[in-house]
Amino acid sequence: MTQLASARWPGIARAPRTPLRARIARAILRPAVNQVPVRLTFADGRTWGAGGGDSPEMRVVRPKAFFARLGADTKIGFGEAYMAGDWTTGAGTDLADLLEPFAARMATIVPVPLQKLRGFVDKKLPHHQRNSVHGSRKNIEAHYDLSNDLFAEFLDPSMTYSSAWFESAEQDLEAAQMRKIDAILDDADVGPGTRVLEIGSGWGALAIRAARRGAKVTTITLSSEQAAFARRRFAEAGVDVDLQLVDYREVTGEYDAIVSVEMIEAVGEEYWATYFATIDKLLAPGGHVAIQAITMAHHRYLATRNSYGWIQKYIFPGGLIPSLEAIDRTLHEHTSLTVTNRRSLGRHYARTLREWRDNFDASWETIKTQGFDETFRRMWEFYLAYCEAGFRTGYLDVFQLSIAHRPLPNDEGFG
Template identity: 35%
Template sequence: MAAMSVGQMVELFVEPGAPIYVKAFDGSTYGSEDAPVTLVIRNSRAIYYLVNAPGELGLARAYLQGDIDSPQLDPGDPYALFGKLVDVKPYLRTPNPAQLAKALASVASHGIRRPEPPAIEGPGRMRRMSEGLLPHTRKGDAATVSYHYDQSNDFYALFLGPSMTYTCAVFDSPDTSLEAAQKAKLDLVLDKLALKPGDRLLDIGCGWGSMAIEAAKRGIHTLGVTLSEEQVEWAQRWIRQEGLEDLAEVRLMDYRDVPEGDFDGICSLGMMEHVGYKHYPAYFQEIYNKLKPGAMLLNHQITRCNSHQGKKAGEFIDRYIFPDGELSSPAEIEMTIQDTGFEVINQENLRQHYALTLHRWNENLSAHWNQATAMVGEPKARLWGLYMAGCAYNFEHNNIQIHQFLCVKPDRTGTDVYPLRPWWPRH
């Protein structure tokens, strides 16, 4: 029995007429050269990646290594290619067992191989647990946060821009600049919290310190905490440069270990994704205990669209982006918040704003592509381009959302401590 070519293998999984052209290293092809998308399979390692890890993980490994590529691809901003690849989805099919066995036998005839994953791939869930990094424990959280954020401050600055704000911005229009939109987001959070000069704010998961800086400029005493050493170093230097040491402080600290209490406000922007669904009650109780009666929480996090979707991230996100990351629906989050004792004053979905934010980050990465690859290597630069473009696509198509919850802790007389109508200006 003759071994199958790569083009013949592709045809097992993709029906004729699909809007894609595939060129393979063995000289075989699939489809028409005038198709809107061309994929190039550069070597046999791509095939072995897909055999060993069918689906998104195998595809990601091959793409990050450059084993699968496209002449239409901008690796810093691959969003444009996504829509064209989605058009191929209706043409996908599942081979029958005999066809699949023949394809696997063709691969095996060249030798059974298990290529090493890209060097930037993190360990899977089982290996992390075997090393004592249990999900959402202090040790596990410290390791997973460090994995994502302790990369290179200068690399993040290439696409985040001067604000160094790694959360959803708020846009007045699609033409609003990233910096203006990030400033509007920080202002929106502080305005919703109704903080005034002299008040005390705790910023949980403070990132590189943009909220601490903005709040301090308003005269608000701000403590930011993060588990990333690189972020602490950047934030502390930024605070010194602004001359705000008397108002802003950033610590390398788990939020559960903050000894202070009686804060006038607490914000948590893009941190809940790391907490874990089962730990939501303890998380909100910790925040509740650290707030003064009558004080407010602004919780800002990525969410699922409904409670039927699974909580855990897929293998690609878990190994490359957010180990142990979990998402849940806004209804589940709000239920936990109210069960803790808070009153939810306002809930806002910023899904469209996050898509715009991610497009800006991708544009920045593409514009600084040579610097990015020089700093972190092409596989890691490709990873962030792929991740951000994929997130933009999913936000645009309502596969994921992002919500802000504004909550008040009751005082002895209840929660009749805020104005009758929203008091924050539109940003």
Template identity: 35%
Template sequence: MRLLSTLLRKFVQRGKMRVFDLEGTVHEFGSGEDGPTVAIRLHDKKLYRDLFVNPELAAGEAYMDGTMTMEEGSTIYDFMFLFSINRAPLGANPVQGALRKFWKAFRRRQQQNSVERAKEQARHHYDLSTELYRLFLDDGLNYSCAYYRTPEDSLEEAQDAKLTHLVAKLNLKPGMEVLEIGGGWGSLAIRMAQAGAKVRSLNVSPEQVKIAEERVKAAGVADQVTFVLKDYREFEGQFDRVISVGMMEHVGIGHLDEYFGKIRDVLTDEGFAVIHSIGRMTPPGTTGPFIRKYIFPGGYVPALSEVFASTERLGLWVCDSEILRLHYYYTIRDWRIRFEEKREDAKALYDEKFCRMWEFYLCAVELGFLHGSNMVFQLLLSKERDAVPILRDFIHENEQALTKREYADA
């Protein structure tokens, strides 16, 4: 425990951590002030070293495997909360600093996302059973940041507001051709079709496309929506609008120019794109080792400096930028709570280890949006400076009109 104790004494500056070692001895770190008290028990001597060397990965794997358990009423959320509020002192540790430099040096190699590799990595996450996602998502199976007008909005209200907000930004006119890059389970495609657009939706997940086609047919807009099982780099065409929601995070470092270049190439001169993605308000970094290994291999949350450097190189106008700071925190908060309520159903679909992995993932990303550097941004991009109305008023006006029509149709 000596090495691990050295790290934890410097790490736990807020709150308190109680660690039970293999002999049952309790080691306490932190004063307990300005944070929760969390108790854990270690069941494998190897964790003394692994947690010192790579705590972000080792803690997740130990929780998954059951070699680290929560004690005295503590939960994995409590543990992750304590971790998230003490990130600064952890990063200041010389060993952790060296580890982060190593990750950053090799981040491009980790994300060599060729077309086939990108497909494989996306399917790793999105070809899980749709029944799993039904346990914690809204009825529309929207698996991206919702739009909360108040923190107390229900998940269904916030996801509905997100769809309305995006369609309002598209400023659609009947008959417009829209390319959707990353179609999910079809909710946005349905909304765009209901607004009068003809939609071509790209997706590399056969499982998602199967469900999306069923939902589009049930909504009565199958003649307006076509799903295509292709990577964005494999597709050609010309469109009045392009929209991409929750997809750019999977592009990877070194591929932003390909992504924005494709958007530029498929847009008409008068058209524009709406991009919705997770970003970071800090300088360029790396993907956390647990998320990279188990959840989103090849994924990367870009800094805005990386995004704008790419749009600059490709000659795209950034006509509008909106930053959603806490909206994804509220979204994942609601997902996590629902997952906890349906945990036994998730265990029946997979197993206990899978549930622990999913718990660790949801807690980590939720707290990353509460205490970390993550946020969500929405951009309007065009080739011509006057493709987007010169005032943002059109977004609000379209939202009002869309909301009024939705109430009338209900």
């Protein structure tokens, strides 16, 4: 690794020196991986894993560094080892295909007695990643302000960075994204004259779609890069959209419809109550809310809610994926809102991510001219493949949720 790359990636440039932890990691990994239909191959010809010759291959290039990273921090070290090139896929093996069997066994691959020790090894979210008003801005900037040009290389022309909803195997990504957006707007009953608040502007696709329905649209973001891009798109599209560079906690007014696509994951558990209470306060009587939220099973949310992982360190600082139960509980305890309908798009997200990754790989020669190095490439590949594997197996899901005020007792016929 060059000196410049070492300065940019200090945690990747040198493997930690933790020989005892490395030996422990090795001792735990071997029996665990021998239950998984994959092959771990080493340069000396040794092979671990339950997979045959046609199973996905994980090729361990630098065993000493690999086990050192795994021993130092299992949840972060595995991804860091891929970023560093300590392990890679074998010839003919797709990264998501390799990660899928691990994702399918996420809850069981570590023996139950050792799972009880996770409280001693899990790291908590760093204080600087808390999603306070100031912290949220820094967290959003860390990902979404990377480069509009970067995202343009792998997203569809609408620049939509969330799960699509495919109508058929033949439908292209852009059309599937418009189908997803239309479903959100339909669920929120957006039409001519509707006062719409969008929490999380993205690059403006949903706001344009809503404005073209005749709605009066206010959209908010914390990303200055996204805001500049979206404003140009609004002008080019000839739509009147009020874009504000503010935090959701700073919004005032009253809205007939509130929409938010894959924003709750960036809110942080500490602020879920504030997020939904703000929506409750801003929603007009009889109004509708539609959000799209990545979720995980409740038992996995409980197991991971107090830990700090690779995705939080390198991709989405301050992020936490909720469960449907956690959303329902927060709404019940802190708002007058309730979920009235839900639609799963999990398998559609797996396809969306695969198309993004294919686009990213095909565009890498262009992307690297923007100043992104090989470590960044491997980081982004791991991120997209890791998420794809999660949605393929159902470890992760994504829902479109329709939310409205709970009926008053009179509405239910009680008095």
